Amino acid sequence: MTNINYEYIDEQSIDANYKCSICMKPFQYPVTTPCDHTFCQECIQHWLNENHLSCPICRQNLLENQLIPITTRLILNILDKLVVKCLQCGQNDVQRGNFNDHMKKFCSKSILSCTASDTNCPWSGKREELEKHLSICNYTQLRSVLSQFMNTNQLFEKQIQTLTNHVQTLQIAASNPISRLITFDKLIEIENKIDSGIIPELYQNLKWINVWYMHEKWVELNHVLSGWKNAYTNNHTCIAFNGKGSSMKICSQHKGLYSFSLISFEATAAWHDNLRVNVIGKRIKQVIYSTIITLQFTHSQVFQFDWKNLDEIKFIPLDGVQHTGIEYDEKYFALTWIILG
Structure with missing residues (x-):
């Protein structure tokens, strides 16, 4: 708890x-x-x-x-x-x-962390000790110079991660010829609004329980400081996420009659570093597979699976550490895409 x-x-x-x-x-x-x-x-x-x-x-x-x-x-x-x-x-x-x-x-x-933690100052301590530390902190004094170098480095790292994810997606799709890549960009045309909302019933012939979608423009207007923005990779303009920061499910239309495989998905944490999510694969209400993945605020990640004969995938957010400067604590995460067999 x-x-x-x-x-x-x-x-x-x-x-x-x-x-x-x-x-x-x-x-x-x-x-x-x-x-x-x-x-x-x-x-x-x-x-x-x-x-x-x-x-x-x-x-x-x-x-x-x-x-x-x-x-x-x-x-x-x-x-x-x-x-x-x-x-x-x-x-x-x-x-x-x-x-x-x-x-x-x-x-x-x-x-607290030092106000220069973004330039790698390792200090952390009690709030009552912060002022004394700042008076002698070398990182604080050099912050403007270090920030320029770190921003440039982060930009390169993000570009590398985006390209890596894209290559992984292509490799996964190529190695699974009967797979289908499900993205959420079409929802903007279906819903006819640049906003967020509940994924329609039977989108892509699946049941989406407590799964919402959100357009990139909505994030730019409402959540500039967030991990959401890192989920819009490779020109995707819409992502899926767990409503109210709670568990969400992706199910076949008729459990027990139609099954599918979980091959891969790309995911990002919205407010937390090291957000742990329990991914569960079920067949006729029985747990067949279960694993815990760890999501990041700073970048998206591709996760690969070999889970077969499922009629339900459940995502249960467990815990994480609020990213520095974030005031929200709901356990939101985003799916950029998912590949099913």
């Missing part, structure tokens, strides 16, 4: 109606079920991923795509106003909804 660096002030007094019956803590990103029970999103997803196919309370049948996020502002405000104590600096009057802001901007014990 997610690591939390705070504890509640007078937790016993918090109304039980605002607590998850799995972890027994106040709700984190609450979701509700068709049987009208509420849980933390991560708690109930973990429960379902353990092959429990029913509600933990009433045992009514339950699937992950039936979970509905609670967006009622009154409930979310109540949860956000719960008072917590920071376990690092000891401040005990922080509202839970402001805790991330506290850690990023105010906590004296938070571990």
Whole structure:
């Protein structure tokens, strides 16, 4: 479960109606079920991923795509106003909804990197120690010169990575003559908008569950500082991603009747470095294959597989480290393309 660096002030007094019956803590990103029970999103997803196919309370049948996020502002405000104590600096009057802001901007014990970390200064330490370090940091004094060299080097590395990915794609397609390369650029013509949205039902004759698409123009307007931009390789203008930063699935139209192979895909993390994603291949609800891949914020990667006789591929984001300067923590990732057999 997610690591939390705070504890509640007078937790016993918090109304039980605002607590998850799995972890027994106040709700984190609450979701509700068709049987009208509420849980933390991560708690109930973990429960379902353990092959429990029913509600933990009433045992009514339950699937992950039936979970509905609670967006009622009154409930979310109540949860956000719960008072917590920071376990690092000891401040005990922080509202839970402001805790991330506290850690990023105010906590004296938070571990920070040097402001010249982008030019390879190795220092990291507590916020209260940063000012002293900056007064003697050689990297800070030479930052303008080092930045020019590093920007040029990063540009070359990105070009090399793009070409490498393109060559890998061609090699994979050539070695699998019955394979099909699925891209998402056509969605802009189908949806007739330069935006983001849910991938239409039965796109490319497959079922896409909690899979969204996003146009490159949307990223340029709304998320300039993000890993999203690194997913648009080789002139692709549209990518697929996991809605709400949650699990997503690609399935055959009729499970058990039509199967396919997973050969390869290209993927990128949106907000995290070293974002781990559990990729699972199933056939008639049985797990046949499972592996964990690690995605990067700074560049896209091509992953190769030899998974056969599947009717479902599931992607479960697990954890990662927020990229420096990123305020979002949702476990989003992008697929540039995918090759199925």
